[in-house]
Structure formats: structure tokens, C-alpha cells
Amino acid sequence: MMAKGNGGVVVITGASSGVGRACAEAFAARGWHVVLAARRAEELNEVARRCRARGTGRALPVPTDVTDAAAVDRLAQEAVAAFGRIDVWLNNAAVAAFGALDEIPADVCRKVIDTDVMGYVYGARAALTAMRRQGSGTLINVSSVVGASPVPYNAPYAVAKAAVRALGTSLRQELWLEGHRDVHVCTVLPATMDTPFFQSAANYSGRKVTPMAPVYTPERAARTILRLARSPRRESYVGPAAAVLACWTKFFPGPTEKVLAYQMNRAHLSRTESAPDTAGTVPHPLPGGAVRGGWGGTRRTAGRRLATAALATGVGYAVLRSACGRRPSACGRVRARGRD
Template sequence: MKVRDSVVVITGASSGIGRATALACAAQGAAVVLAARRRHALLEVARHCEAAGGRALAVPTDVTDSGAVQALARRAVGRFGRIDAWVNCAAVTAFSRFLDLPLGDLRRIVEVNVMGYVHGARAALPYLRDQGRGVLVNVSSIVSAVPQPYTQTYCLSKAAVRALGTSLRQELRLDGLKDVKVCTVLPATVDTPFFEHAANYTGRKAKAMPPVYSAERVARTIVNLLRLPRREVVVGTTGRSLILQSKLFPGFAERLMEQQVDKTHLYLTVPARSGPGNLFQPAPGTGSVSGGWHGRRQTTVRRIASLGALLAGGLVAARRWWRPDASGADRPRNRIRT
């Protein structure tokens, strides 16, 4: 579809990827309907979107409230006449050992990250189906395919988002709605305020795990999906390499992720106050795209270094998998390492 003059609803639009996506769509001449909990933040994003050349409508919305999300869709249609695309981007997380995470916090993450997307899809799809065209974009994560420690609830929620997209694509094809597309985006680590706002019960301050990609890069991917929809897109060379490695050497990929997260996703010596972060109350302020982690497009040298490290790990795993027999010929080990 053409992004210019299209109508795009974006949840989680007050900061991070959602905000960057709103600005990118507006710069292409789209009308954007902005949803998040912080009204003052949405109004600021709306001003920036209009300054960029688009039209904007701010609708304060808690995505865990299905009625509010249905009202969001009605407001979008009432103002602009239709919905061409819907981007589910609102998300929260918690850093915690599984048994230390309060059950109420766990439920809240699932309500936002899973039910929020369900509410968005149920609000958007009736309009897209009636039109016979349109795009639903769900922002998942590479941890849906390569889970990590300390954010187990976030990982399971993003795996559910990925499964939701696959199932919806199948249903739409069975109904003959070939022009209603469902796309899933799997970013690697992105430079947003996400980590600063997260709930935390580890005693260690969270940080963005390198390499860090810019939110604008993810936003460009989403805009490109509106133009030319694809089933799934991984954002970040390292993310693609990790997913490939998890398929080829799952045991090694698990061990690599556990070590990387423990050493580089949480500060070793910087303490953090325990608490629910922005799970139940939005973060203060007017929001921002960046979290100050200096995310940028990787240079060629960094790409080669990252890919080389992953490939080297894969070769080590492969060498452990194969060993020579008495004749000197290589043969696989008898037991599977998982």
C-alpha cells in the first residue's frame, strides 16, 4: 500500500519504537492515530508528526482495556474515514528471577504484551476485512525465538505474539482475504527508554545489551512493511545470526545467551531499587525515542565482528558434535547435546 495519505494506528506511540514509527509514517505523509497511556506525551508526538508533514490524532489508551481499544479504532475511523494499517507496539517488561517476580507483575506483562495485541487485532481486523485490504503489524522480539534469562515473562509474551501472527495469516488466507496482511517484526536490542522503565527485582540495574540498534531503524522496517508486507522480518544482523544459530545449535545458543545476558544486560556493580517500574503507572515525562544507549546502524567492522563471534561459537559447537572414529573418518556423536 502507499504510505502517503494512509491512516495508521500505532499503540505504544509515546516513546521508543512506537514514537519513531509515528514520526516515520508522518514524514511519509500518513495520518497517524497515536495511542498510549500518557496524554501529554501523545500530544507532543502529535505536534512533531504534524510538523513532519502528516496529520495526527492523539487518543490516550490503555491497551489492556478492550473497550478502550475498540474506542480507539472508532475514533480513527471517525476522524479519518478508515484504517489502512494498525501497528501493535505497546510493551512492558520486568527483569527478575522467575520465582522472585510478583505474580501480579507477571499477569500485567501478559495483559499488556499479549492481550494488548489481541485487543488491537480484534479492533483493527473487522475494518481491514470489510475493506478487503490493509496491514496489521505486530512488534515481537528475537527473544521469541531465542529466549533469555531474567525476562522469562517478556520472552513468553513475545513468543505468543509471533504465534498470533502466524495463526491470523492462515485464517485470512483460508477466508480468501489475500490483501489483508499480518506482519511480525522481531527486533534485536533497540535504543529506547524501555530498559530504564522496566520492572526490576534482580538488585542490578538493567541496560541495553549490545549491539544496540536505533529505534529509527525498526521504524523504517515497519514503514517498508506497510509498502511491501512480509511474514516476518528480523531487525539486526546479530538477531538474524542468533536465530540461525539457535536452529543449528540450540544448546550452544542457550548457553551463549545466558552468559551474554548475565554479563551485559545487567550491570555487575550498579544496584537497582526493586519495583514494578511502569507496569501499572506510566513513566513520568513526555517520552522520547531514544533511551540514551547510542543505538545506531552498525558499521561494517562491527557487523563482521559480531557475525564472526557467532560463527566461531557455532564452529566450536559443531566440532563438539563431530568426532573422528577409529578409521580417522568423522562421525557424529552418539548423544544429542541440547
């Protein structure tokens, strides 16, 4: 079994940008061997170069489309061939499509599900096959707070992230029944992250997509994932805002559902800036491999606490108002303030 300190072999999907790239650099800085997977070979090579410069371990880029089961199997095989084992597998690759469900093309919806659900299924199958054989390992699946607290106008992604959360629970049960006490499955549920995710998403809403505050840095997610690699646990939220929303959803599901619908329409989709329809990176990768998205992820503890307190107070107040029969004003369909 891998020691709980530094070192080991980690496979990371979606490693070319955002949280995946932040994780790659964080693991490398702690002496891990990193196996990097994404669709963009050029960006993967750059991430591998940065990882080698930051740490003492090796970095192996393996261009992979996670919707291809055979390609994911080859990724696992290359990792084992190069390093002899897989200690941590991070399922992180994801795409999204914004807009009313009937306005998002069916093939785009299908591609989101293929990437965000089947990509994780293929990764889990490949990772757990190796981990069962070696007797230990940790599979970490990156879900999202919308997997616990869904929002409108992002239905394919919300469905996928809820499925990822369910996948983790099911796999933990299977491993427990099989007696694999040293093979772990963890689920990570981040709040809004400051990554290129929003710029690269498909968008059929007619309105510019902007993140809902508070926005957290991808390095914060990387720290959470590193902790899980050392000390696995069932689920971990990234950012207090995620835990707050999940708590409100659990105890006040109906009112919270309405408040999140209102907030999504008010803050997540711009009321002043329109946007053309685009498939984004859903069907094909686009150039670019930044860690940050330029949304100003919170860094200071005081700022994070203030933003979270404001969120908890605002959502809580709105939930109680809604529960008492005072509903937020309806805004109509998503394009009502965009274009027809």
C-alpha cells in the first residue's frame, strides 16, 4: 500500500487546464510521478514540462479522449507499464452546455453525458482493475456542487455531476462487499472555480455565462485532492459555499430549488451581455491551457469567509421567504433578456 506521505503514481484526466492542471503541478511538486491525459497533445506536453521543472518525479503525457473506452484502457496500461502501478486516479475531464434543454442540440447533450459520465465510468473501470490487482489505490471523481444542488439552464452537466456522485457511492459499496479495504473511492464537490471552464463551455442561452460568487482558486481544489490522496474520505466539498448550498438543499429542498433558479437566471447568465450560440470544447478541444479563467478566485481567508457568510445569509433569507410563500419574481425563459 502507498505510504500516506508524498510520492506515488497519479493519473489525471483533464490535465491540460483548470483544476486538472493545478493538480498535476501540485502532485509533481510533492515528488509524485504524474500521468497526464487530455485531448490536446500540445498543452499536455507543456504541462509535463512544467511538472518536471517543479518536482523530482517523472511526467508522462498521454493524449486521451475519455469518451473512447479503449483509449482510457490504453492510458491505464501505459501508466502501469511506465511505473508499475497506479496509486491515485483522478477523473476530472468535463465539459458543459448552457441553455434551456430544448435549445441545446441533442448531439451536444449526448457529448456532455459521454464525457462527464461515461468518461468517468471508463476511468473507474480501468483504475479499479489495476487497484484491485495491486491491492490498494484511490479513485477520486470530481463532481460539482450542482451534483448536490442542481441549477437550471445547465441540465446536461447537472445530470452528469449527480451521476458521478452516485457512481462513487455504488463503487464504494461494491469494494466493501468484495473486501477491498485498501481501495478507496472519493468524490469531490467543488463550488465555482476560477478556471477557463465558463469560456470554453457550449452556450445556447443567448447570454454570456459568468460564474456565481464566491469563486475559488483551482489551487484550493488541488489541495483538497492532495489531502484525499493521503487520507481518503467519502466526499469532500471545495469551498465553504458548496457545503452551504448542499446543506440548504438537504434541509429545505423546495425553497432552495426556487432560490437557485432565481440566482442562476440573475447572476450566472449575464443580464446585459449577449453571446452567440457555440458548441465550445464539447465536440473538439480548442487552443489554450491556462490554470485560471480570470474570474478572480478568492485567496484571502477573510474574503472567503465574507463571501460565504453573504451567500449563506442571502440564500437562507431567500429560502425562508420562499418557504413562507413569498416567491422570487419569475424571469421567464432564459432568452427573455438575451436574444430571441
